[in-house]
Amino acid sequence: MSVRRHSFRGATRSGAPRILIVEDEEIIAEDLGYRLRDWGYEVVGLAHSSDRALELAREHRPDLVLMDIVIQGTMDGIETGRRIQMEVDASLVYVTAFADRDTLSRARITSPIGYVLKPFQDRELRAVVELALTRHKARIRDDQTRQTLRLLAKRLQDVREEESVRVSRRIHDELGQLVTVLKFDVAWLDHQKERLDPDLQERLTQVVERVDAAAASVRQIAGELRPGVLDDLGLLAAVEWMARDFGQRTGARCIVHERGDLMRLDGRTATAAFRICQEALSNIAKHAQATSVEIHLERRPGGVYLEITDNGCGIKREALRNPASMGLIAIRERARAVGGRCSIAPMSGGGTRVRARLFEGGGMEA
Ligand SMILES: Nc1ncnc2c1ncn2[C@@H]1O[C@H](COP(=O)(O)OP(=O)(O)OP(=O)(O)O)[C@@H](O)[C@H]1O
Ligand SMILES: [Mg+2]
Secondary structure: OOOOOOOOOOOOOOOOOEEEEEOOOHHHHHHHHHHHHHOOOEEEEEEOEHHHHHHHHHHHOOOEEEEEOOOEOOOOHHHHHHHHHHHOOOEEEEEEOOOOHHHHHHHHOOOOOEEEEOOOOHHHHHHHHHHHHHHHHHHHHHHHHHHHHHHHHHHHHHHHHHHHHHHHHHHHHHHHHHHHHHHHHHHHHHHOHHHOOHHHHHHHHHHHHHHHHHHHHHHHHHHHHOOHHHHHOOHHHHHHHHHHHHHHHHOOEEEEEEEOOOOOOOHHHHHHHHHHHHHHHHHHHHHHOOOEEEEEEEEEOOEEEEEEEEOOOOOOHHHHHOOOOHHHHHHHHHHHHOOOEEEEEEOOOOOEEEEEEEEOOOOOOO
16 A cells, blocks of 8 residues: 555645544555545544544534544544544444454444445545445435424424414403303393293293303313413313313223422423323324323423323334324424423333423423
8 A cells, every 4th residue: 555645734625525534553544534635525634542533523523434443542443433423413434454243233333324444445435435425415414304394393383382372362261251241141131031931931041051051162162272270270280181071071081190299390391291191192082992091290300201001902013103193293292392202102011101201491492
């Protein structure tokens, strides 16, 4: 192998893919760097040790790291690669003379984009680097698209929530007031009933019933949109109200277990927990054929833990993977929007479990 000395410090060509070389044999490192520069890449640095590799990666944020597995320093190339990936959004290609099974399976955990075995040929190296950079770009684009979709989902949920609060308040305050006044008027008439013809008396009885039904309906619609109890009495009261309503509608037993002080939760976290619970219960009513549902609500440091289990038919793997499962996606995004995590899975003994850990003050900026 011919060795060509070259200084890479300050070698910039704006827009060119940025590559960091981690290789403890100086001659190989210099040669790699020379070739890559020659092909139009920007070599942001040569590191001979794990510590220097981390330093350079933090400083230059390369697109790609060509990583020797056996290097000097406190960590080997695989561990260094893992640390670099955790800290900066770089892709990895291992350049190595060792390709035994153990090494490869350890290396695989870091999802490298490729391997180049030493000694390497120009064509082979170039093909692997090109492929790695193309995949890196595609991955970055995918990540950006996913992030955009997430923000969009969060925005939609926020807008919907605000709208629900607004419409629910108007229904409750304006329509609710009107119906209440109507109820007083009708009650007054009802007291004068004896003064009316029997026909009119019968008609009045119907009107009283209808006004009562309208009042109940107004309460139900406003509550479904956004239960006032969530804002007034907190998450636990709102979930208990929902559980009672669920039990009455489906005939299933629905028990709420609580732990810790759930009163002083911030509004976003309480809303997220409430909506997750609402979607989970709506799914149970629609799909599970369950006779028993348990809801656990627990205040934990920094947020709240929520678990909803049913003893129904159990959610299918296909439903969990289906990108059209919008209700499940909404549950996951609700959790993510407050910096939380969530899992939805069938249970080994039958039924389904939805779990969410939600954090106060966590989550994405809109
Ligand atoms: N508790 C459950 N038990 C059994 N299957 C479930 C349960 N929850 C969800 N599923 C399955 O997961 C699928 C996806 O649920 P998802 O909430 O995304 O959609 P949906 O309820 O069918 O429609 P939408 O929520 O949009 O009205 C359901 O169609 C159902 O097959
Ligand atoms: Mg659903």
